[in-house]
Amino acid sequence: AQSVAQPEDQVNVAEGNPLTVKCTYSVSGNPYLFWYVQYPNRGLQFLLKYITGDNLVKGSYGFEAEFNKSQTSFHLKKPSALVSDSALYFCAVKSAGNMLTFGGGTRLMVKP
Amino acid sequence: DAEITQSPRHKITETGRQVTLACHQTWNHNNMFWYRQDLGHGLRLIHYSYGVQDTNKGEVSDGYSVSRSNTEDLPLTLESAASSQTSVYFCASSEPPGDEQFFGPGTRLTVL
Numbered sequence: 001a002q003s004v005a006q007p008e009d010q011v012n013v014a015e016g017n018p019l020t021v022k023c024t025y026s027v028s029g030n031p032y033l034f035w036y037v038q039y040p041n042r043g044l045q046f047l048l049k050y051i052t053g054d055n056l057v058k059g060s061y062g063f064e065a066e067f068n069k070s071q072t073s074f075h076l077k078k079p080s081a082l083v084s085d086s087a088l089y090f091c092a093v094k095s096a097g098n099m100l101t102f103g104g105g106t107r108l109m110v111k112p
Numbered sequence: 113d114a115e116i117t118q119s120p121r122h123k124i125t126e127t128g129r130q131v132t133l134a135c136h137q138t139w140n141h142n143n144m145f146w147y148r149q150d151l152g153h154g155l156r157l158i159h160y161s162y163g164v165q166d167t168n169k170g171e172v173s174d175g176y177s178v179s180r181s182n183t184e185d186l187p188l189t190l191e192s193a194a195s196s197q198t199s200v201y202f203c204a205s206s207e208p209p210g211d212e213q214f215f216g217p218g219t220r221l222t223v224l
Contacts, residue, residue, distance in 0.1 A: 043218050051210075
């Protein structure tokens with residue numbers, strides 16, 4: 001069965017510094033991987049996805065993610081964090097049919 | 113612009129009452145999903161549908177039902193509300209080949 005792990009409940013970073021939010025996955029076959037962001041009292045917003053091709057995927061709001069097959073990871077990154085990036089981030093993997101299996105989420109806190 | 117809407121945004125009800133949460137999407141997507149979000153549990157799939165007249169149970173379907181009579185709508189019904197069903201409910205839709213899901217703004221349900 002497919003699964004996703006986000007090992008950090010919270011990540012703290014100073015504004016202007018690079019940020020990384022970690023995600024590891026377990027799937028049978030080729031993985032379809034996604035990152036979503038959730039701002040307070042809002043639904044999840046799609047950031048980016050990996051299906052095939054380049055291991056570095058670029059997405060919305062300056063975010064990117066690096067797919068590493070040997071480490072079964074799909075970490076979310078941004079070169080310079082903004083206070084407005086503070087939110088809850090979810091990693092997901094496509095599972096049976098057209099469903100997504102979500103990780104538990106990581107709260108990103110960017111301090112001025 | 114295409115969108116996915118949910119109503120009501122907030123609902124307070126009493127134990128034992130039947131409650132229906134509405135979800136309407138104008139993406140013309142065949143795939144629709146209902147999730148609940150609780151602290152410590154992330155997103156959990158309740159029911160999903162891959163098209164008109166198709167419905168399937170998810171991870172936490174007990175006490176919930178859905179029906180799909182057209183492409184745009186997937187209402188979620190709580191047959192007899194319980195306090196354990198106090199949660200935030202999200203509806204989502206998707207379409208191959210990308211399979212990224214687009215989420216509604218959520219409904220906060222409180223069962224007293």
